[in-house]
Amino acid sequence: MSILFEFLSTTGFASMTLGNLIMILIGIVFIFLAITKDYEPLLLVPIGMGAIVGNIPLIEGMSLSVYQQHEWVMDAATGQIDYLPGSVLSYLYFGVSWGIYPPLIFLGIGAMTDFSTMLSNPKLVLLGAAAQVGIFLTFLGALALGFTLKEAGAIGIIGGADGPTSIFLSSRLAPDLLGPIAIAAYSYMALVPVIQPPIMKLLTSSDERLIRMKPPRKVSTREKMIFPVVAFLICTMIAPGAIVLLGMMFFGNLLKESLVTERLAATARTAMIDIVTVLLGFCVGASTQASTFLTSQSLLIFGLGALSFAVATAGGVLFAKFMNLFLEEKINPLVGAAGVSAVPDSARVVQMVGQQEDPHNFLLMHAMAPNVAGVIGSAVAAGVLWAVLS
């Protein structure tokens, strides 16, 4: 009987806290949203399940959590050094905490990205830069709320709307905040169709939303082959901190566009990115243990994250309107909202909002240009923040 009671005391029911319950519920909500609303299911399902797994109360003496890493312990009496292995999840989490997964995801993103629309209409690239204002205003907001410079830099990058970049930078600058930052970044990416449309409509008139843009020109194979190499050189000469992320992304794109490494490109954009996404999403979810996640800091990070998405969207739209003051061929300002680099969701949102005004206006192709430029812009911003703050 005593063994039974002893066993019962080790079950999850006995040591479940309110925090654990809340986090498990959040995990279930993520899975529910992914399945019923189709909000970024490839990310929210692994993160949601990870959150559930990470919040089952731990048993003392058993290595189960992502935070229970391996240790070298010296026996004081004998002087012998023993190796204590970490939990299985801690080894998988290694790819998150050391910033290994994000560059691999960037390789896959590069291998699936078509820069044609950007190459056919280069002025739209500037919208990708304008939307990065969200990063730097959130950085200032975080400083105002009392975060340190490094923490503020890691929080600010949420405004880039780029999950892997957020994880990469926070693993470098503020590893303690990695969980909340990653969850905030991915949650808001999933909520792009909810966050962006009201801001886009608020900042544009009906006439502006009706603007039709010229179809993009055909881009030659040579242009597409040369672009990744030169763009990488330009970006990393200016911001060497972006070498890892942009190097992998442009490498992936070169694999695709060179036409001689199609097999490698196909692997990078399918099997490899899927494997890394599963590991990354699950590990990030599992790192959201209530004891480390449910803090006032996390709430502030979530608030700042929402603000940064809104500011980034507004920045892109307003900059498009500003450009229209000087352009003969006007840009539909809705396209500016795609400057936040949530690829391709924000471009889809632009298409959706545009078609609500004019069902025959196709903005998706045009929106992809600032969208991919936003990926480059946020990686450059991450490189700058890393270089300046580390």
Add this chain to the structure above:
Amino acid sequence: MILAVFFDASLITGKGIAIAVTGLLIVFAALILITLFIAALPRILEAVATVLPEAPDRHTVPDSSESLLPDDAVLAAIGFVLHSELQKQVETAGNTD
């Protein structure tokens, strides 16, 4: 009021606003250079093409319409079999009537 909070924070942390402004300028600089390069690229390639003409592409991905040919044949065969079977059934039905 909000600005005052930001300015206070920047004073406390020393260089917050400087980092933000510089960071945004660097992002713009990188993407403006990319824009200029992309805008110049067709002209550069035109100039290069006079010296080094673009060879017929050895690595072009095969036209997907070519791969439709076997499918068309299969579809035609399926259509023929279906038609024959339907004809048979119609004839059988006619005989029983």
